Amino acid sequence: MCSLFEPFQRRRLVARPFPESWNAVLERNALFRSRLDPARRTLLDHAMLCFTDSHTWEGCGGFSLREEHQATIAAHAMRLTLGFSEDYLGDVDSILVYPSAYEAPHRQHIGSGVVMEGHSQRIGESWYHGPVILAWDDIQSHVQSSRRPHNVILHEFAHQLDFRNGRDADGIPPIETNEQADEWVSVTDAAYDQLCKIYESGRTDLIDEYATVSKAEFFAVTTEVFFEASGLLAKQWPELFQVMKRFYNQDPRIG
Numbered sequence: 659m660c661s662l663f664e665p666f667q668r669r670r671l672v673a674r675p676f677p678e679s680w681n682a683v684l685e686r687n688a689l690f691r692s693r694l695d696p697a698r699r700t701l702l703d704h705a706m707l708c709f710t711d712s713h714t715w716e717g718c719g720g721f722s723l724r725e726e727h728q729a730t731i732a733a734h735a736m737r738l739t740l741g742f743s744e745d746y747l748g749d750v751d752s753i754l755v756y757p758s759a760y761e762a763p764h765r766q767h768i769g770s771g772v773v774m775e776g777h778s779q780r781i782g783e784s785w786y787h788g789p790v791i792l793a794w795d796d797i798q799s800h801v802q803s804s805r806r807p808h809n810v811i812l813h814e815f816a817h818q819l820d821f822r823n824g825r826d827a828d829g830i831p832p833i834e835t836n837e838q839a840d841e842w843v844s845v846t847d848a849a850y851d852q853l854c855k856i857y858e859s860g861r862t863d864l865i866d867e868y869a870t871v872s873k874a875e876f877f878a879v880t881t882e883v884f885f886e887a888s889g890l891l892a893k894q895w896p897e898l899f900q901v902m903k904r905f906y907n908q909d910p911r912i913g
């Protein structure tokens with residue numbers, strides 16, 4: 659049995675050796691790993707091994723899922739958890755990977771008891787107590803580039819953190835104290851309103867417009883920015899950066 663959140667010393671006993679072949683993959687697909695200090699890099703590596711070994715993985719739509727794909731996904735997913743002492747991703751039951759954007763059924767309640775149904779193209783999904791679904795070509799095109807702070811792995815696993823408080827993702831992840839929760843709601847609500855106004859006025863922002871869809875998407879999208887463009891977020895949205903830094907218990911600017 660392999661728990662991600664056993665003390666670091668015990669993880670050393672339960673994890674298998676880190677595959678040498680993963681190093682080259684991660685140098686291409688998880689650049690942040692090389693900036694971590696040795697202790698945190700070891701923590702990440704063991705968390706990755708536990709994560710890959712303790713979940714069901716499946717290639718879908720003809721995708722041939724290999725270890726390099728698993729290593730890449732595990733590295734980014736486990737980056738989210740480096741500052742946590744609890745297994746907040748323990749409810750994820752499997753990781754399904756498609757080669758590219760896939761078509762999925764779509765239901766939208768439009769009021770007066772009417773539900774519109776159809777199909778939509780997706781690059782990722784996160785299910786409560788269920789799978790995380792990802793499109794590999796979207797991962798591939800963004801993990802090696804810093805053109806914009808987009809990372810579908812961080813996004814979908816952030817939704818899983820959000821689910822820890824219940825089935826409905828509401829943009830409030832598990833927060834330790836009431837005081838911290840109050841601060842989280844106050845700062846993120848204000849930032850969400852401010853971002854909505856920015857896009858309503860026709861301007862753009864570091865935080866993608868998709869964050870204005872709901873508070874849940876706001877949390878997932880700002881998580882992408884927190885890790886992928888931390889310096890800019892700290893500069894442009896300082897209060898938001900501080901509450902996220904406190905929640906994730908890490909500062910991506912310093913590894």
Ligand SMILES: [Zn+2]
Pocket residue numbers: 813817874875878
């Ligand atoms: Zn989302």
